[in-house]
Amino acid sequence: MTRRYTDLVHADDLAALAGSLTTTRLGRTHEHHAELGSTNDRALAWLASPTGPPDGTLITADAQTAGRGRLGRAWSSPAGRDLYASVVLRCGRVPNGFGALSLAVGVGLREGLVRALAGIEGLPALELKWPNDLLLGERKLAGILCESRWRGGEVDVVVGFGINVHRRLDEFEPELRERATSLAIHVPDDRRPGRAALLTAILHELERWLERFFVGGFPAIRSHYEPHCVVLGREVWVDRPSAKGTERIAAIAIGLDPDGALRVRPRTGEPFRVESADIWLTEPE
Numbered sequence: 001m002t003r004r005y006t007d008l009v010h011a012d013d014l015a016a017l018a019g020s021l022t023t024t025r026l027g028r029t030h031e032h033h034a035e036l037g038s039t040n041d042r043a044l045a046w047l048a049s050p051t052g053p054p055d056g057t058l059i060t061a062d063a064q065t066a067g068r069g070r071l072g073r074a075w076s077s078p079a080g081r082d083l084y085a086s087v088v089l090r091c092g093r094v095p096n097g098f099g100a101l102s103l104a105v106g107v108g109l110r111e112g113l114v115r116a117l118a119g120i121e122g123l124p125a126l127e128l129k130w131p132n133d134l135l136l137g138e139r140k141l142a143g144i145l146c147e148s149r150w151r152g153g154e155v156d157v158v159v160g161f162g163i164n165v166h167r168r169l170d171e172f173e174p175e176l177r178e179r180a181t182s183l184a185i186h187v188p189d190d191r192r193p194g195r196a197a198l199l200t201a202i203l204h205e206l207e208r209w210l211e212r213f214f215v216g217g218f219p220a221i222r223s224h225y226e227p228h229c230v231v232l233g234r235e236v237w238v239d240r241p242s243a244k245g246t247e248r249i250a251a252i253a254i255g256l257d258p259d260g261a262l263r264v265r266p267r268t269g270e271p272f273r274v275e276s277a278d279i280w281l282t283e284p285e
């Protein structure tokens with residue numbers, strides 16, 4: 001029996017997701033684990049097997065013991081508090097504008113959260129921090145980790161995302177407390193969507209925005225990225241390749257190129273493109 005979305009609003013049980021899905025591509029094959037090392041690692045291992053997972057396969061876990069973020073960082077993943085998910089995209093031949101995929105995932109996640117949180121008043125701005133974070137009130141709410149595997153001219157991608165849902169500030173590791181946030185910090189328990197409701201809304205929007213992106217590349221999703229991109233028009237700190245390796249410089253983020261690269265203008269010198277990097281909104285220590 002298909003349950004109505006409203007029945008699920010507070011549902012947290014990801015194993016029961018099938019009854020609420022509104023997608024045709026994403027999540028139709030779903031593997032849920034009480035505990036995994038990393039949902040991305042599980043998806044990559046499955047991709048390495050002889051048949052591999054079907055396109056759109058979703059892997060979720062209540063806890064991760066080796067959750068990974070970008071640049072080899074750890075992603076803290078305590079049991080039952082937050083959302084840890086990976087979706088497999090069997091893209092075939094390299095899609096149009098492929099390099100901006102994580103921006104399209106950001107739009108899908110943001111639109112899904114907006115859908116799930118509709119009607120909740122007083123929330124701070126939900127923004128996209130180029131290239132792969134979602135911020136709520138200028139603190140990190142979610143992160144995206146896209147990992148590709150090539151076979152000849154074809155590519156498979158694991159789209160992993162972690163969203164802080166039920167964790168309270170004192171449940172974050174001390175070093176994250178200054179920078180992280182969660183829905184629990186802003187939405188009271190009786191109004192906060194459960195993880196299953198959130199994931200249902202997110203997969204719905206992610207499917208929609210990926211479809212647009214694979215047809216038209218970044219220009220096809222720009223209208224839903226740019227207005228919410230927190231770095232545009234602001235001073236950012238960025239690591240730029242230099243003769244000594246890298247140099248960290250301050251620059252104004254002045255725009256996004258048609259392939260999704262960030263264009264920045266340093267205090268002195270010519271504007272340049274940043275294709276994939278960590279950028280900071282305040283000078284890092």
Ligand code: BTN
Pocket residue numbers: 037038039040041064066067068069070071073075083084085086132133142143144145160161162163
């Ligand atoms: C980042 O901000 O650096 C990206 C974080 C991505 C975390 C998610 S949680 C689900 C999936 N499995 C992982 O090991 N990582 C991603």
